[in-house]
Amino acid sequence: MSTRHGTDADPAELAGVLAAWMPHQRWFAAKGDGAPVVPRPVGRAVLGPGMTVELVEVASADGTTTLYQVPLSLRAVEDPALAAALVGRVGSDGPDGRWVYDGLRDPALVRAWLRLLADGGTATGADGTVVHGVRQPGGAPLDPDAPAKVLAGEQSNTSVVVDAGGPAPAIVKLFRVLAPGENPDVVVQSALAVAGCERVPRPVGRLEGTWWATDGGAPVHGHLAFASEFLAGSEDAWRVACRAVDAGAGFEAQARALGGGTAEVHTTLAEVLPTRPATPELLAGLADGLRARVDWAVAQAPELAPHADAARAAVDGVRQARAGLVLQQVHGDYHLGQVLHSPARGWVLLDFEGEPLRPLAERLAPDLALRDVAGMLRSFDYAARHATVGLPPDDPRVAAATAWAEGCRTAFLEGYGAVTGHDPREDAALLLALELDKALYEVVYETRNRPGWVAVPMHAVNRLLPLHLG
Structure with missing residues (x-):
């Protein structure tokens, strides 16, 4: 020494x-x-x-x-x-x-x-x-x-x-x-x-x-x-996905494999790190926190005001989540930029730090694995729409981006469910609430930093809330 x-x-x-x-x-x-x-x-x-x-x-x-x-x-x-x-x-x-x-x-x-x-x-x-x-x-x-x-x-x-x-x-x-x-x-x-x-x-x-x-x-x-x-020769998933979008190529096979890899990580984390049951009290606290985030987002981004009541009702659906849910260690800040594709290893996950400015105790606390799932679904949407920013809604490229993101979404969830034995879509209300929470945050972020991109998360808000009402 x-x-x-x-x-x-x-x-x-x-x-x-x-x-x-x-x-x-x-x-x-x-x-x-x-x-x-x-x-x-x-x-x-x-x-x-x-x-x-x-x-x-x-x-x-x-x-x-x-x-x-x-x-x-x-x-x-x-x-x-x-x-x-x-x-x-x-x-x-x-x-x-x-x-x-x-x-x-x-x-x-x-x-x-x-x-x-x-x-x-x-x-x-x-x-x-x-x-x-x-x-x-x-x-x-x-x-x-x-x-x-x-x-x-x-x-x-x-x-x-x-x-x-x-x-x-x-x-x-x-x-x-x-x-x-x-x-x-x-x-x-x-x-x-x-x-x-x-x-x-x-x-x-x-x-x-x-x-x-x-x-x-x-x-x-x-x-x-x-x-x-250091995984030499690897490439981050965001670049891989955006390249597929730009080439008009499908990404379903890669998304399905990524869903399976994500589920492998979640399954292992639940085995080796502490878990706790998602009691009604914990779910009620989660719903209260999501409602507070809705109020915060509406205050920061006035264009969200017409959606405020529907958003509050949507996140309240968390209170009725199924029995048997478990809280566990998760990634905490999961998106395509946190994943590498290695020629030798396939998909490899990085950066389990969570959001750096959140207290360590919060980042190490057990959470819903679906929060990571929701984060990746939003990332597929961003990859799909990165080349459509500024285009009119009736442009064929916008419809193509929607179809690309939907294909990735379905494949990822199928791959995830094949490993865990439980399709995340069976927890539809909970998954919707977590996706909506992410999209509302994105609206605030884009309003502050990239106003030209606000349409990307707003499209998600408009898509998710009718699903809740339906």
């Missing part, structure tokens, strides 16, 4: 440059909420001279706070090779000043960071912050000196692909938003892998951390990063 220490940057100065830099990062959660960004240093672990893992807390306009993990590299001399990763400068303009860079873009810091994982090493800070590597028993080796590259396009986290062309490529995900406790991405994927499920990448290891609670309490513990096998 190794221990590294020593740095000379003032946390308050680093917080100052982070205040200008963080709002422009894809993983920053409080973009545009109107609150000034004032990072508060919470902890620091030192990977080596001029290489730190900073933990900083930022308050949102509503008073809630978010804890971020930000690796930083500090250089006495400006490094042109890292120009695109520049965070800012701290200290004087003389020799005591430091150039600050996004640490995961600095090969030296990445090597030190990966070595913690490879060796089971420990990095500490003067404030008591600790970062510790834990190897997965039986996991593939990780070479910290192998070529490493940051994966582009991620929203909530930052991942580094290691030795992509080597014999044991890995991908290491750094969790940007932290909370005390176990991250479901680590817990769920590891549990599936240990159970022998081939529908998830095999874990390699993880980084765990200890830091002082932000409320001034005792030290807390949580997951900082998670490493698993």
Whole structure:
């Protein structure tokens, strides 16, 4: 085991440059909420001279706070090779000043960071912050000196692909938003892998951390990063599906296989992680929560107002769900972008973290497996309609998209039911309520971010509510 220490940057100065830099990062959660960004240093672990893992807390306009993990590299001399990763400068303009860079873009810091994982090493800070590597028993080796590259396009986290062309490529995900406790991405994927499920990448290891609670309490513990096998040559299901749509090709066989793979994962999770009966009291609480989300969506998107009463009645159908339903661990944020197609393994599910800004306790709590099913059905609809945005309703391509999505829907549900022995369509009212909940959220999201896309989820709202009334 190794221990590294020593740095000379003032946390308050680093917080100052982070205040200008963080709002422009894809993983920053409080973009545009109107609150000034004032990072508060919470902890620091030192990977080596001029290489730190900073933990900083930022308050949102509503008073809630978010804890971020930000690796930083500090250089006495400006490094042109890292120009695109520049965070800012701290200290004087003389020799005591430091150039600050996004640490995961600095090969030296990445090597030190990966070595913690490879060796089971420990990095500490003067404030008591600790970062510790834990190897997965039986996991593939990780070479910290192998070529490493940051994966582009991620929203909530930052991942580094290691030795992509080597014999044991890995991908290491750094969790940007932290909370005390176990991250479901680590817990769920590891549990599936240990159970022998081939529908998830095999874990390699993880980084765990200890830091002082932000409320001034005792030290807390949580997951900082998670490493698993990198499936070279794979492609995410969203791209595969959209390519089929653009080519006018069917996707039913792939959707049926994905339904079966999803059911395999759900079945295994119900065997290896806690479950609980869906009592009438729990179903009533779920219905109340769905009604509250209807009210929230209507307040955020006025075009939903004419549908408010019908939507409330539809989600109330949850109260009459059949006896015998079980709550279990689920994916929690399931869509085509969370699935890879591997030439060797078929469909492989990723990113069991759930929605990163929800409390960990909620993300690890047992839920309805149908919530994942509903999420994937909505994703098929989005894939079908990605090329029809802006087209008039009577355009033949709109009808073709509807038929494509319906074919995928039917095939996915058939594939799922073939594995579980229970067709999700037999729980029609519950499935409709969960799909509607997802579609209402999508209307709000598109209204705020992509107004031209609002027609996609609104089409779903208009389709689902007549089904309820019928």
